[in-house]
Amino acid sequence: RASIKSDIDVVDASMQFVSELLQNMLDLQRSSTMEMKLHVAPTDILKDVFEPVTAILFMRGAKVDVITECPKNLIVLTDRMRLKQIFLNLANNATKFVETGYIRLRAEVKNDNVCMYVEDSGPGIPAHKRGFLFAKFQESLDQLNQGTGIGLCVCKNLSKLMGADLFHDDSFDSGIPGCPGTRFTLL
Numbered sequence: 001r002a003s004i005k006s007d008i009d010v011v012d013a014s015m016q017f018v019s020e021l022l023q024n025m026l027d028l029q030r031s032s033t034m035e036m037k038l039h040v041a042p043t044d045i046l047k048d049v050f051e052p053v054t055a056i057l058f059m060r061g062a063k064v065d066v067i068t069e070c071p072k073n074l075i076v077l078t079d080r081m082r083l084k085q086i087f088l089n090l091a092n093n094a095t096k097f098v099e100t101g102y103i104r105l106r107a108e109v110k111n112d113n114v115c116m117y118v119e120d121s122g123p124g125i126p127a128h129k130r131g132f133l134f135a136k137f138q139e140s141l142d143q144l145n146q147g148t149g150i151g152l153c154v155c156k157n158l159s160k161l162m163g164a165d166l167f168h169d170d171s172f173d174s175g176i177p178g179c180p181g182t183r184f185t186l187l
Helices: 002-032 045-059 080-095 151-161
Strands: 040-044 065-069 075-079 102-110 113-120 166-168 182-186
Touching: 040 045, 040 080, 045 065, 045 080, 045 102, 075 080, 080 102, 080 113, 080 151, 080 182, 151 166
Parallel strands: 065 102
Antiparallel strands: 040 075, 102 113, 113 182, 166 182
């Protein structure tokens, strides 16, 4: 039974990967040609985005602390599903690299703008790869080549479609010695 369950788990994980890959490719095409329709509605950042993303990360076996920092009742008009898609992709990417410390989903209001972040205490992104982060089919950032190279491009396109900007913050420091970390900002 254990062997069969193990085989089923491998098949299930493979099918999820194929499904996510196909969905990302469709989203990449639709978002890059601005053909994607957004469903804008009031969205509670904490309850509708951060908490579901955190739950999914734990269900997928996140091995570090996943922290949420967000004012209560921070409501924005946006496409809830697409915003969740962006944060799930960014946070899921962080789980591939962070071995100690945290992944933090954070939101704040600055100068009447909502700023949202995915921050982690991973090894950081090498300087020579930062210029290509949002390129289509970019080389995987991890040594195991776990990515397809389209997730960050889809996130960037979705953010543009929603009238926002997604970028990597080179100045971020996780505060954990030997772990510079990474911060993506959606503004």
